[in-house]
Amino acid sequence: MRGPYPPAEPYETGLLDVGDGHRVYWEVCGAPDGRPAAVVHGGPGSGCGEGARRLFDPERYRVVLFDQRGCGRSTPHASDPAADLRHNTTWHLVADMERLREHLGIDRWLLYGGSWGSTLILAYAERHPERVSHVVISGVTTTRRTETDWLYRGVARFFPGEWERFLAGAGAGAGVPRDATAAELIGAYARLLEHPDAAVRERAAAEWCAWEDAVLSGETDGAANPYGDRPSAARLALVRICAHYFSHGAWLEEGALLRDAGRLAGIPGVLVHGRADLSSPLDTAWELSRAWPDAELTIVAAEGHLGGAATRTHVLNALDRFAGR
Numbered sequence: 267m268r269g270p271y272p273p274a275e276p277y278e279t280g281l282l283d284v285g286d287g288h289r290v291y292w293e294v295c296g297a298p299d300g301r302p303a304a305v306v307h308g309g310p311g312s313g314c315g316e317g318a319r320r321l322f323d324p325e326r327y328r329v330v331l332f333d334q335r336g337c338g339r340s341t342p343h344a345s346d347p348a349a350d351l352r353h354n355t356t357w358h359l360v361a362d363m364e365r366l367r368e369h370l371g372i373d374r375w376l377l378y379g380g381s382w383g384s385t386l387i388l389a390y391a392e393r394h395p396e397r398v399s400h401v402v403i404s405g406v407t408t409t410r411r412t413e414t415d416w417l418y419r420g421v422a423r424f425f426p427g428e429w430e431r432f433l434a435g436a437g438a439g440a441g442v443p444r445d446a447t448a449a450e451l452i453g454a455y456a457r458l459l460e461h462p463d464a465a466v467r468e469r470a471a472a473e474w475c476a477w478e479d480a481v482l483s484g485e486t487d488g489a490a491n492p493y494g495d496r497p498s499a500a501r502l503a504l505v506r507i508c509a510h511y512f513s514h515g516a517w518l519e520e521g522a523l524l525r526d527a528g529r530l531a532g533i534p535g536v537l538v539h540g541r542a543d544l545s546s547p548l549d550t551a552w553e554l555s556r557a558w559p560d561a562e563l564t565i566v567a568a569e570g571h572l573g574g575a576a577t578r579t580h581v582l583n584a585l586d587r588f589a590g591r
Contacts, residue, residue: 270317292331311336334359360390380404381545384403402585406539408518410523424544481544541567
């Protein structure tokens with residue numbers, strides 16, 4: 267299994283005014299004359315992480331990382347209840363990416379990301395295919411309502427006790443019935459995250475993260491909580507943005523990203539997905555690989571949503587191949 271590249275520190279950073287009172291943090295590292303690439307982080311609302319820089323050969327890539335609206339170092343931060351989410355949607359993020367590309371003087375760029383990041387990559391690439399040179403995705407999602415229904419209700423059959431807690435957390439003052447749909451549950455959490463009482467917001471964020479961590483517990487052996495271990499402000503922003511997006515179906519017509527995958531024809535893509543991914547089952551990656559003529563799907567037998575050494579090796583190999591010489 268391959269290890270990542272040495273850390274590459276940013277040589278350029280900034281806050282881009284994207285309108286609606288939002289400023290998006292961005293940074294660039296690697297080779298100034300290298301192949302342009304953008305890292306599209308997950309969540310929504312996670313913010314970009316330093317580890318993604320190490321997936322790219324710093325001598326062959328010019329790597330752009332950015333924090334999507336409301337999270338990371340972008341402003342205003344969604345942990346602040348006064349931060350309005352009305353102008354934080356999938357299509358606002360797509361427009362932000364295009365504005366950032368233009369600001370940096372990039373003609374076409376490779377896009378890399380996973381989980382929610384793959385949804386945003388697909389939405390951007392299907393709207394602006396002429397601006398995308400290659401795509402590498404680890405952990406495919408398209409944020410269909412059927413996918414969020416699985417994550418916030420269907421997978422409960424594997425975690426019945428933890429799901430009871432998640433259900434109870436949504437019902438705190440919201441009157442959510444036991445037979446609530448996933449959409450009703452997510453909507454209840456979205457309302458709790460807008461509550462004027464900070465303690466109510468904190469409790470809702472904690473319960474949401476406990477559920478997300480339960481679904482991932484088979485990958486972490488219970489030794490870590492990727493959601494719950496975040497600092498309070500980051501956790502609040504993440505959950506508030508997630509609930510906001512998922513309660514609106516990410517502003518995507520159901521199945522549209524798969525339906526329109528033909529627009530990606532001519533863009534080489536590599537999809538890496540773990541067969542043991544309980545958060546985002548393999549069928550979505552399979553359907554995308556069938557609908558996108560230039561995509562290669564690699565299934566990693568023993569890994570899940572968080573990936574591991576084998577997933578990282580496949581991603582590194584794909585990025586090396588697309589870097590050229």
